Amino acid sequence: MNNPFPGVPHIESPLFPRLREQLDLTAEEARIADELFARGYAVLDFPDPEIDARMERIKTHLGPRYGIDFADPRSDKTAGERRVQDAWKFDADVKAIAANQVLLGLLSKLYGRRAFPFQTLNFPVGTQQEAHTDAVHFSSLPQRFMCGVWLAMEDIAPEAGPVFYVPGSHRWPQLSNAMIGRRGHGSSLSSAQDPFAEGWRALMEVHGGMEEPFLAKKGQALIWTANLLHGGSRQTDPHLTRWSQVTHYYFEDCIWYTPAFSDEALGRLRMREPVAITDGVQRRNSWLGEPVAVDRPAKLSLLQRVKQVKWLGR
Ligand SMILES: O=C(O)CCC(=O)C(=O)O
Numbered sequence: 001m002n003n004p005f006p007g008v009p010h011i012e013s014p015l016f017p018r019l020r021e022q023l024d025l026t027a028e029e030a031r032i033a034d035e036l037f038a039r040g041y042a043v044l045d046f047p048d049p050e051i052d053a054r055m056e057r058i059k060t061h062l063g064p065r066y067g068i069d070f071a072d073p074r075s076d077k078t079a080g081e082r083r084v085q086d087a088w089k090f091d092a093d094v095k096a097i098a099a100n101q102v103l104l105g106l107l108s109k110l111y112g113r114r115a116f117p118f119q120t121l122n123f124p125v126g127t128q129q130e131a132h133t134d135a136v137h138f139s140s141l142p143q144r145f146m147c148g149v150w151l152a153m154e155d156i157a158p159e160a161g162p163v164f165y166v167p168g169s170h171r172w173p174q175l176s177n178a179m180i181g182r183r184g185h186g187s188s189l190s191s192a193q194d195p196f197a198e199g200w201r202a203l204m205e206v207h208g209g210m211e212e213p214f215l216a217k218k219g220q221a222l223i224w225t226a227n228l229l230h231g232g233s234r235q236t237d238p239h240l241t242r243w244s245q246v247t248h249y250y251f252e253d254c255i256w257y258t259p260a261f262s263d264e265a266l267g268r269l270r271m272r273e274p275v276a277i278t279d280g281v282q283r284r285n286s287w288l289g290e291p292v293a294v295d296r297p298a299k300l301s302l303l304q305r306v307k308q309v310k311w312l313g314r
Pocket residue numbers: 121123126127128129134148150162163230231232233244246
């Protein structure tokens with residue numbers, strides 16, 4: 001294929017209008033590609049004939065982990081645990097959804113590199129998170145080889161804190177520590193999103209960004225691109241559930257890292273070592289086909305730790 005920008009996902013490429021003709025897309029694939037390119041997200045029916053049975057089994061299997069009384073319609077569903085991370089490790093249905101071959105084939109085609117799932121999150125209620133991009137958690141070099149797929153495991157009511165997205169925000173700059181004038185490497189934070197929140201709010205104001213809720217039907221999925229602003233609306237009725245699964249995907253032959261703890265200009269990256277859910281094997285970071293050694297944060301020596309404890313104790 002004639003593509004001078006192989007380091008940019010096809011659906012994010014400024015050359016997409018030309019590349020699109022070379023990708024051999026079905027009508028449905030072309031619709032999804034066009035929406036990802038123009039708006040940064042796309043909605044589709046989850047491509048699995050067994051999806052209904054899987055979703056019901058997941059609710060039964062994971063339900064007891066949240067400490068919520070799901071049987072009582074008047075109980076507060078938001079009072080318990082809000083998520084189970086990486087349930088694919090013990091739940092075959094969560095794994096099957098994450099590793100869905102049709103979706104993997106589609107993402108690989110639309111991005112131009114092989115997709116692999118590396119994290120699942122299962123939510124029984126809304127997350128009520130502020131607008132953020134996933135790129136600040138899960139970035140890649142080259143940039144934007146990451147996406148999220150959110151699956152509605154029931155019909156989502158407006159009062160249940162639906163997911164929202166900001167159409168077109170994927171075209172706004174991808175925020176980095178360099179842009180916000182902050183040093184990342186060696187810093188510690190409880191949230192990788194926090195340092196960027198002010199920047200996103202300012203972009204929203206200046207560009208008139210609109211948070212659109214996704215009032216999904218059970219079995220519908222939403223693909224969002226790495227730099228699309230999205231979040232969880234306020235859940236105004238705590239008696240409702242909002243069952244969903246999010247799977248995060250990376251693409252092969254990239255460096256994967258967390259921008260909040262990195263200073264790209266200094267070559268200091270908090271690299272990730274993702275395990276592919278498809279085969280349980282860790283993927284090696286690579287650059288133009290060659291492996292890249294992981295730059296792990298230095299472990300503190302015993303003396304340094306003693307000093308730190310003393311210091312904190314003062
Ligand atoms: O489900 C939601 O409310 C948003 C989840 C999300 O932002 C994510 O998993 O990346």
